Amino acid sequence: MIVLGSTSEVAQAFVEKALQEGEKFEKIYLFTSNKETTERFARHIDVKFLQQAEVIELDLTKEIDYNRFDNINSNVLFCAVGYLGEGTEEGLYDNRNTERIIDINYSKLVPVMNYFAHKFESRRSGTIIGLSSVAGDRGRQSNFIYGSAKAAFTAYLSGLRNYLFDKKVHVLTIKPGFMATKMTEGLPLNPKLTATPKQAAACIYKAFKKEKNVAYVLPVWSIIMMIIRNIPEFIFKKLKL
């Protein structure tokens, strides 16, 4: 398995869930922006499941040397890369913040995804799982830079799924909704709408096994987002969402 965004608690929970379910991987490649914590995770799965793992530092905002990844191959790619940034008014007009959100969630991420997708395509097998966001379903004033980047990523995954379909590679889009993770810590989220990383991992694993195309982590989110998507624009623009 190849994991992009390995510091993500959802990514780690998914790896554990898959191993617990008895999935076998020759090696797990953990791409990360934080070597220290990810190395601890690599050790953890070695102790717990005797699973070999390699930690690879990857900073999406810097030039990437793809030669380093020549020998990396697998049949599952899990992408949990995500960067919320500052959703405040200061954040909106801070170009560095805006660029960083777009870079990490979309523009710098897609070439990396493509690089591995190409390997899957040549092998004609495998599954690519991408964590997008409900924020990408409709732009709202509270976080639309992040939302628009995720909307682009959702469209990318949808196109990739279509492109890879007759190449026997499956693409799964996950729209998590609220999750109790580092990214949202301290935000006032309704606990009934919030999934723990463990819950999310279990749901993603199920969607993975069932070869779903698009899955929301908590079912209630598919209803919420259906309503939000269908509010007429002349009303929607007046709402404070």
Add this chain to the structure above:
Amino acid sequence: MKPNFTQKVTNWGNFPVVEKEMRSEDSFKKIKEFVLNHNEIIARGNGRCYGDASLGESIFSTKKLNKFINFDRLNGVIECESGVLLSDVLEIAVPQGYFLYVTPGTKFISVGGAIASDVHGKNHHAEGCFSEYVIEFKLMTESGEIITCSREENSEKFWATIGGMGLTGIILTAKFKLKNIESAYIRQESIKADNLDEIFKLFDESENWTYTVAWIDCLQKGKNIGRSILMRGEHAFQHELPQKFSKTPLRLKKKLSPTVPFYFPGFVLNALTVKIFNWLYYKKQSKKEVKNFIDYETFFYPLDAINDWNKIYGKSGFIQYQMVIPKEAGKEGMKRILETIAKSGNGSFLAVLKLFGKHNPEAYNSFPVEGYTLALDFKVNSKLKKLVDQLDAIVQEFGGRIYLTKDSMSRSSLTNYLKNIQNPKFVSLQHKRIINNNS
């Protein structure tokens, strides 16, 4: 949206509930920042203590310190971060033929919590507290420095931290020994006792068993006082197991665990329903003595099978009252305690009675002293404080003390027994309450 880390926090008893800052980090660098930038910090594991022990002005949750570091499968030594739960340890240890040397009545506590509370189990008389098997741990001190503590290195901090209720710093990782088992099953004997004399005699006779504990019906009066069932057990050897278990002796079938879906309304638990429950529990076993093999989950963690069982006490919450009375005064003291509870009518399910072995003098902050310990749940209501006061008075008269992990309202003369923990950086609400009551 700006993050706001202030939130409602409460432990297993749902009492008290406070609104305090709570943070969780997995990077040691960030934990250090947190320690340097906050005051009156207390570490909190899985929140399975009952009262205010792991509540503070600034709470550091170890829930993200949940990684294993090493498992020496040859020698049975495990090293992990402090937020790893005992259930996580069992998950990897049992299939390899290892078990925890000491476990409390729930497996959903963190390793850090086990050290800070120096937890005990049904084998205290034979194998002591959790600390006896701790080889070393890493502690973050008030300066953000990480020190290794063991019997040889920083031994002063090692012993102050054991049973020290988190008041010496934040435990980050720990290394401890596991015991060998041949099977995941326990050979159990349950013996009914009609009264206090009988149960005390049974405890003495069962001295050589590794695990002993009694369930006691604390609503009985007069000649029935102390009506109870003693359970004693040993880890079963593979050869003695019935055939259905002996083929895969270290693997248990997955069981479904029901969840209590909501807080029960206050009237559900009253003296009558508890009386009926206790009566049924006692009558369920028709014979005087039953011998059988049961899996370790059922033997050690019967309540873990019901998720969120604390909700049956309703939204107002409950306390667990656990004290110990020195052995010589045990019988008289226990009789007075039970009489007081029966009279109050504020009964509890499944009160637990146990005979502790000798106190480990090195682990001076550890709660268990040789004698009888009783643990029971009380729903929080207007009469509770008075009952606790009455019970405290008896415990004091007989020279006993209270288990801090469960305390939330006892008098400080029974709870102010920790030493070498003065440290303005790490302070819990419990500690403040105890100190303030004293002056």
